Amino acid sequence: ETGVTQTPRHLVMGMTNKKSLKCEQHLGHNAMYWYKQSAKKPLELMFVYNFKEQTENNSVPSRFSPECPNSSHLFLHLHTLQPEDSALYLCASSPRWTENTEAFFGQGTRLTVV
Amino acid sequence: RKEVEQDPGPFNVPEGATVAFNCTYSNSASQSFFWYRQDCRKEPKLLMSVYSSGNEDGRFTAQLNRASQYISLLIRDSKLSDSATYLCVAREGGKLIFGQGTELSVKP
Numbered sequence: 458e459t460g461v462t463q464t465p466r467h468l469v470m471g472m473t474n475k476k477s478l479k480c481e482q483h484l485g486h487n488a489m490y491w492y493k494q495s496a497k498k499p500l501e502l503m504f505v506y507n508f509k510e511q512t513e514n515n516s517v518p519s520r521f522s523p524e525c526p527n528s529s530h531l532f533l534h535l536h537t538l539q540p541e542d543s544a545l546y547l548c549a550s551s552p553r554w555t556e557n558t559e560a561f562f563g564q565g566t567r568l569t570v571v
Numbered sequence: 572r573k574e575v576e577q578d579p580g581p582f583n584v585p586e587g588a589t590v591a592f593n594c595t596y597s598n599s600a601s602q603s604f605f606w607y608r609q610d611c612r613k614e615p616k617l618l619m620s621v622y623s624s625g626n627e628d629g630r631f632t633a634q635l636n637r638a639s640q641y642i643s644l645l646i647r648d649s650k651l652s653d654s655a656t657y658l659c660v661a662r663e664g665g666k667l668i669f670g671q672g673t674e675l676s677v678k679p
Contacts, residue, residue: 488665490667492669497579497671498671499573499575499669499670499671499672500615500658500669502666502667502668505665505666507665512665513665513666545612547614547615549667551667554665555664555665557602557603557662558603559605559617559620559660559667560667561617562614562615562616563614564613564614565613565614567612
């Protein structure tokens with residue numbers, strides 16, 4: 458148990474659907490991240506939040522919309538996705554935004570777009 | 572050029588072998604470094620941080636060479652349970668940048 462919980466664990470959605478991924482951390486961390494992991498590719502950083510403020514948007518298409526209502530919760534809203542968006546979406550948190558600390562990951566949401 | 576580069580492997584080694592993984596990073600301003608382990612279809616988990624002076628945790632030894640922008644991980648006396656993908660990570664300010672990962676398979 459890493460203290461970072463993601464729901465749902467698996468999601469199948471059509472290209473016209475709207476869905477949301479949820480992440481919650483119970484570690485008292487200030488920074489939260491969304492990563493995308495496609496097969497045979499490195500983890501791709503999507504968004505970074507520090508104390509609810511977005512500090513990084515790594516050229517992510519607008520069909521992915523993050524929301525961070527507080528430092529414990531992070532959402533990723535999905536709409537009109539493409540089949541190539543199918544991947545493992547990982548949420549992570551770290552104690553401080555820029556200090557030399559590691560990140561702790563949730564178990565991920567495996568997304569399939571049909 | 573990739574920001575963090577690793578040999579994807581796979582490395583196939585017998586139990587008890589010593590295996591070394593290397594990683595290079597392109598941004599000289601990177602501040603800290605880590606090795607993560609990722610099992611098939613699971614999330615990455617921290618294996619160890621990497622310090623300039625080198626550090627050891629049981630059978631695992633990590634080294635950092637800032638001049639060459641190079642990080643290494645040495646695993647001694649490999650166990651079957653060490654089979655996984657090992658991810659090299661560099662922190663650049665608020666971002667953690669991951670390498671592609673090196674796949675290790677330890678055989679009986």
